[in-house]
Amino acid sequence: MSETLAADTILSVRDLKTWFVTRRVIAKAVDGVTFDLKRGETLAVVGESGSGKSVTSLSVMGLLSRPGRIEGGNILFRDRAGKVHDLATFGPADFRKIRGREIAMIFQEPMTSLNPLYTVGDQIGEMIALHEKVSREEKRKRALEMLKHVEIPDAASRLDDYPHQMSGGMRQRVMIAMALACNPSLLIADEPTTALDVTIQAQILDLLRRLQQQFGMSILFITHNLGVVAEIAHNVVVMYAGRVVEQAPVNDLFAHQRHPYTKGLLACTPNAGRDIDATGERRALYSIPGSVPPITALPPGCAFEPRCDFAIPPCKAAPPPLMPAGSDGFSRCIRSAEL
Numbered sequence: 161m162s163e164t165l166a167a168d169t170i171l172s173v174r175d176l177k178t179w180f181v182t183r184r185v186i187a188k189a190v191d192g193v194t195f196d197l198k199r200g201e202t203l204a205v206v207g208e209s210g211s212g213k214s215v216t217s218l219s220v221m222g223l224l225s226r227p228g229r230i231e232g233g234n235i236l237f238r239d240r241a242g243k244v245h246d247l248a249t250f251g252p253a254d255f256r257k258i259r260g261r262e263i264a265m266i267f268q269e270p271m272t273s274l275n276p277l278y279t280v281g282d283q284i285g286e287m288i289a290l291h292e293k294v295s296r297e298e299k300r301k302r303a304l305e306m307l308k309h310v311e312i313p314d315a316a317s318r319l320d321d322y323p324h325q326m327s328g329g330m331r332q333r334v335m336i337a338m339a340l341a342c343n344p345s346l347l348i349a350d351e352p353t354t355a356l357d358v359t360i361q362a363q364i365l366d367l368l369r370r371l372q373q374q375f376g377m378s379i380l381f382i383t384h385n386l387g388v389v390a391e392i393a394h395n396v397v398v399m400y401a402g403r404v405v406e407q408a409p410v411n412d413l414f415a416h417q418r419h420p421y422t423k424g425l426l427a428c429t430p431n432a433g434r435d436i437d438a439t440g441e442r443r444a445l446y447s448i449p450g451s452v453p454p455i456t457a458l459p460p461g462c463a464f465e466p467r468c469d470f471a472i473p474p475c476k477a478a479p480p481p482l483m484p485a486g487s488d489g490f491s492r493c494i495r496s497a498e499l
């Protein structure tokens with residue numbers, strides 16, 4: 161496999177296999193996942209719980225816990241100097257050099273990144289000091305700049321606050337400030353707005369979009385919510401049972417879904433306009449029947465077949481390959497042309 165990257169591509173995940181291997185079972189949490197993320201763009205990875213989204217992002221960050229390990233594939237990443245690394249071959253020491261500095265992360269729960277015992281100013285300052293030699297004054301000045309970047313009102317007076325003195329939305333902004341303190345070229349965001357109410361969620365997505373333009377970073381955005389995808393993504397990868405089932409530019413995906421699973425996910429997504437019928441009554445949201453099968457017991461054919469309204473006998477025979485669908489997308493459905 162060639163290890164070259166197109167000049168505009170910052171991350172290229174190729175046929176990634178991340179498995180949890182124990183003496184008794186092999187759980188193929190990520191099984192042959194491929195996608196590219198371009199410079200300055202956002203790629204959303206979407207799917208239900210257990211589809212392999214988080215294991216994909218943990219693989220990129222080098223944060224897999226045992227017995228999880230990368231069994232195959234490449235994770236090509238272009239650093240700031242333009243050098244391409246295969247993160248699939250990185251050890252803990254290699255990751256320490258790029259995590260925080262080149263690749264930063266934000267999570268659903270800000271308190272996993274924030275220390276309750278230190279002020280937010282100190283924590284942002286320390287983040288900068290980890291990667292650059294800076295004086296005390298410089299640290300404080302840069303921390304304040306970051307709080308302003310993430311649009312915390314009256315930032316100077318919040319610098320000495322402890323995390324518990326802030327609201328959930330403000331803590332999320334502090335976590336973003338810490339992530340961006342070293343100007344990473346790739347931000348991995350794993351469900352960063354899921355715990356927030358809808359209004360705050362919209363504000364954080366808006367902020368991320370503005371910061372992306374300002375800092376020019378690429379974002380790998382993990383979410384189960386297609387509504388959020390519509391707000392933030394340029395391209396979308398839909399995962400099911402450890403595999404990519406559909407991939408497309410965001411507008412194409414919302415205009416025409418080429419996999420029944422994506423259609424089902426969209427029908428499950430709350431959307432004010434669509435949930436209200438002509439009489440003004442709220443329509444019950446659809447939910448896909450059944451649940452994601454355990455990855456240790458996938459059906460022999462298409463993994464989605466047992467839940468699929470469009471399934472026909474050949475779907476039971478063999479897992480379908482990912483095939484070109486639409487002008488610029490892919491689908492793992494043998495009936496995609498009929499959908």
Ligand SMILES: Nc1ncnc2c1ncn2[C@@H]1O[C@H](COP(=O)(O)OP(=O)(O)OP(=O)(O)O)[C@@H](O)[C@H]1O
Nearest residue numbers: 180187189208209210211212213214215216227455
């Ligand atoms: N330590 C582990 N040992 C065995 N299997 C694991 C382990 N961690 C994750 N898995 C399996 O990997 C699969 C994918 O999990 P993953 O957390 O990536 O899903 P997800 O799409 O991110 O879901 P969620 O939205 O709930 O985080 C699941 O079937 C899960 O059971």
